[in-house]
Amino acid sequence: MDTETEICPLCERPLGRRRERHHLVPRLKGGRETVTIHPICHRKIHALFSEAELARSYASIAALRVHPEIVRFTDWLAGKPADFHAATRTARTRRR
Template identity: 60%
Template sequence: MPPGARASRHHLLPRLKGGTHRGTVRLHHICHQAIHARFTEAELARHLTEPEALRAEPRLAGFLAWVAGKPPDFHAPTRISRDRTPKWR
């Protein structure tokens, strides 16, 4: 998390799935928006409850590589992905 960046807290287990009092991680705000634009609450609860799993997810990896080159205060609107349907095998 770069100094001066807009941050937010991400519940590792979504609140709607029982994660109200469980762990959270501090994320760059644009990354937090990207996570919720790409994954449903059910997907997050079933498969993406660890930061490492989120970083490794192909639907997010390209975005993370792209945003890594932006300045810490970078912000852009985030839209819900057309690719938001579950892809688990």
């Protein structure tokens, strides 16, 4: 598929040259299914959620997309170029 037509399922912007695979259920928790997303989106997911939280409550794009912090992030990211990247702040404390 052409890079112009592939869409990041998290932020719904076109994918650029830089891409990463996100395991919907972390590999440490037995996950195998992956989705292709922007590196900035991938880093935001892992900055917000522990592996256990991803496996338990956020094992789908639909579940991730309705979390208030992800909504705020995707609203901020809207309209930015496909290969846009910025440093991702990590959570000060994350539950395991």
